[in-house]
Amino acid sequence: MKKYSNLFQLSFFLTPALVIIIVFYLLPLVLTVYMSFTPIRNWNTERYLSQFIGSYNYYRIYHMVKYDPIFRQVMINTIIFVLITLIVNVFGGLLISLATYFINEKSSSTLRLVWLLPRMSPIAVYSLVWYYFFHGSEIGTLNSLLLKLGIIDKPIVLGQGVIPWGPWSIIVFINGLVGVSFGMIVFSSALSHIPRELVIAARVDGATNWSISRKILIPMIRWHILYVFTWQLLSLITSYAHTFLLIEWGLVNRDYGTTLSLYVFLTAFGRGEQDQGLAAAAATILAIIGTVLGFLTLKILKFERMIAKPRGDI
Amino acid sequence: MLTDVEVRSKKTEVAITIAILMASIPLFLAFSLLVLSSFSKEMMTNLSLESFRFTIENWINVLQGKLAFTGGIRQNILKYTFNTALVALGVAGVVTLISALSGYALSRMNFRGRKFLLMFLLMLHAFPGVALIVGVYLLYRLSLPSSPSLVTTFSFMYVIVARAALEVPMATWLMKGFFDSIPWEIEWSAIVDGASRIRVWRKILLPLIKPGIAAILLFGFLAGWQDLIYVRTFLVEPTLATYIEANLEAEYSHMPLIAAAGTLYLLPTIIFFLTSQKLLLETHSGGIKG
């Protein structure tokens, strides 16, 4: 009886989440893998769904990897982009949430709001904002600022001229800002749950902000940090939307701004036709890479040990 | 609410504020220029005041649903705003409900596969929406009602649940964190008194994690409000995001109008965020130590 009631209660709590995971993750994943073996394109499921073309889509990707003259650069871009942005995201988010933690609430919430803007902006508007900001001529905000201050006497063509770090820094900056706000929200809400008594007690003992952060705050939100780290790693591998328009508009050099996911996006959906079969194959590969990377991260960071036994199970 | 205001030094506080301000300059600058441009006849980009020529025509046009000065076509922007809000609120509601349930189970109940489920949830983000969308679209096609009149309604429901699904793993993790921070003893006494877990969850725990719920609501709302790709692929009706996206054409769009539309798009979220901030930061008062 007791066992039955426990099972009932457990399913009450877990069923919705499991259903949604099965329906919107596992099932689509199976469908994606299936579609990667079909020539499906232009969303024409009626026509292509029952056609089977074997591993053609994978072969196509393999062929491009091997023969495309820009592919090597795309790989380098991806590695640089993911690593640096990841660091910017996690540490930036942590820094801002810690810093705002120590200042009064009013200014902290305003500041946090500013850092939230990148996340809330529609992608096209966000790209437009930075397009003008980094534009490589006098019309660019950054260039005109530096010109006015007399730091430079000729506009810097950051996205196209300073190769490779110019385009890299722009895409890292733009994606980093979006990620920083993500980390910031997670960390801030986690920090707000730490009993203030702990902090006050430490402060009375003469602890500095730095040592409070290091000894009390960071350890208490460590799983949040880990979480943000892993999540960002995986999502950076698949993100392309914020870079796409900037390359399209000529702000960022295409060879040095294109990352793996953007490369796939452009090949599958670039223009004219929409090749969902190819996209599905790429998604399958990405899923595998993502799983392996995610798994490795969890292992390296000894994630399992951090999962505590639940309290209070009867 | 307890703060350590009395003991911390004013000077460092000012220093930190200034430091963050400095770091925020590009953001401040870029977004202020966007807002200013929405009141100008041309885009302000190079910090010269000459390019600022005041006008409110951009706003009048946008509020009338027009993204062009001469010509263009009037769209029902009120409806688009409503659509956007509907999706955002829907996503917020679904995510919060589901994660409040599963977060509790993962925090408080021990069952086989719990550790696996936790890890698995984390891994699910290995394939975010973009990668899965092809499969999600096929599912959409397979489940579409045959009567065309139902398609619009169905597309709303589908996009809400599908978009919410992307946030569920993270929200569940966060919710688990919030539940973890509530001392077990509070619940224990009620359970000993014979209350069911469901009842305890609803009556005792939910009120205690209000800030967490607010945070998740905010997350869900933002995710739904700013979503472009899912909305564009599944929703039959336009939202603000798709409307702006479809009308931003580098060659001939009047950019100050886009700036006004973009600012309008940001407004509700700013308001929502400002009002929920308090809730977000409100720490629960609790005497019992964990």
Add this chain to the structure above:
Amino acid sequence: MRGYVAVLLVGILVFGAIASGCISSEKPTTPEKVEVSLTGDFVKDVVNIGKALESNGVNEVKFTVWGAGDPNSVMRVYGIVEAAERINKVFNENNINVKIVVDTNYVASFQQLFQDYLSKQPIGQAGDFFVNSYAFIPTLAKEGYILDVTEYAKAYEKELSDFYTPLMEASKWKGKLYGLPQDTEARPLYIRKDVAKCSGFDLTKLEEKVKNGEFTWSDVYAKAKAAKEKGCSEWGLIHRKGSAHPDLIQFIFAFGGTLYDENEDKLVLDVPAVYKWLYVEWKFARDGILPEDIMSWDWAKQIHPAIVSGNTLFDIGGTWYWAEWQTKDYYVDPKTNEPRGLKPEEVDAWFYYTLFPAGEKGQKPVTLSQPFVWMINSKAGAQNPKYDELKDIYQKLAFLMILKASDADINAIHSVISSHLPVRKAAEDLIKDEKWLNDLKNLNIDISSGVKAEIADIVKATVHPINAKFLADVSYMLEYTHLAPSHPKYPALADLFKDAVDKVLRGEMKPEEAVQFLIDRIKADPELSASVKIVGEVPKDWQFP
């Protein structure tokens, strides 16, 4: 716990199986199809269709039209609205109680709209009418997303013979007609008269010299260089950017090259012509006559202001520039220091225009058009009652609507207010008719009040005898026009071209390296390399200028 998950999984699978069973078990009952045949007499056909609808209890027909483009081109959707009004009038006059109601959707980005159409058409939620570039016809036709109107058009052969043949050809794919041309344009070479004068460049009879191939790109180079060296302008040449706008492939045609092999239905990379094109770009940029970073210039803040304020001698643009310079504030008036649009008189006084000159002696001048086409959704009418029975009626009605929307006056109005070229002779005649133009300016024309109100402000801003004369003057260019190939893979190739041009302009690659880069990238994608034929070799000892 494992058992619990298993139970859940089984449950969902069972549910899924039942659900899919439900869907597939719905046996379609074959309804009695109602059909009418088109006679070629418009009023008679409308009346027949109206009566058929009425007798089936349909009194209101709903259609949606999707269109895209610059803000002045709204007749792309209002044309359909107007056509519906005109057909309603016919219904009314014949005491038929049927009314067509049209919903409109118009956005700026035509590529975005195309993608929307792709994802919404299969679920029956895309517009019944779709106005977009002819370049998308191959993809849409291949997937069966648009209606083949070849048969319907046969009944109206006489009326359609008024349309320009190349445009009708552009609306076809594999011999089948998939819509009616809506508008087109030419891409003239604009020349600043003041800069030309300053540098001693005599423009008299230039148009003739370009036409007979006497004035080639070598001359463009010489004149541009002279203008810059004499300090008459900052640049010698400005051109457009991006790959969606295929201006620059005019070079391929101007050097006698080709882009498409009809027999094999393959795209062509014509190496000699592409090399010469890239060489010209490279040479211009190396000599500082063409900005090497033109591909990242901003449209509204750099490209257009540079042209209208006379910072360049030549500009490769489009006919729509003519109106755009008048409606947008690109020009800073030196007297007031205020940005404003140009006056028609100013545009006329400042700009000379001619065909895109031949690449070298022995070749012909060219221009390039990208016609827009009125297409009909293969599911047109699906949101109306008794679709299964009346499908044929709805589709024919839709065809009559695009036919009506091509009425000479509707097409002429569109051309005048958006600076596009008309698609048929009758419309071209109207544009040349001063009285008609005057009536249009005063909105004294026979169009429905709703549409009239919507376009009033555009009419006010654009209708001017000078502008109409410009359109009439450039119409001859259509005789020289080329179209980018109608091939599903063309956009992918165009994207590569853009990259190659950017690289030579910036000096990252020499022309021959860029050609090799193109070949390598085409070969990298099996799908693309299967659709592109690479012909010829980089010419040795070729000289430019």
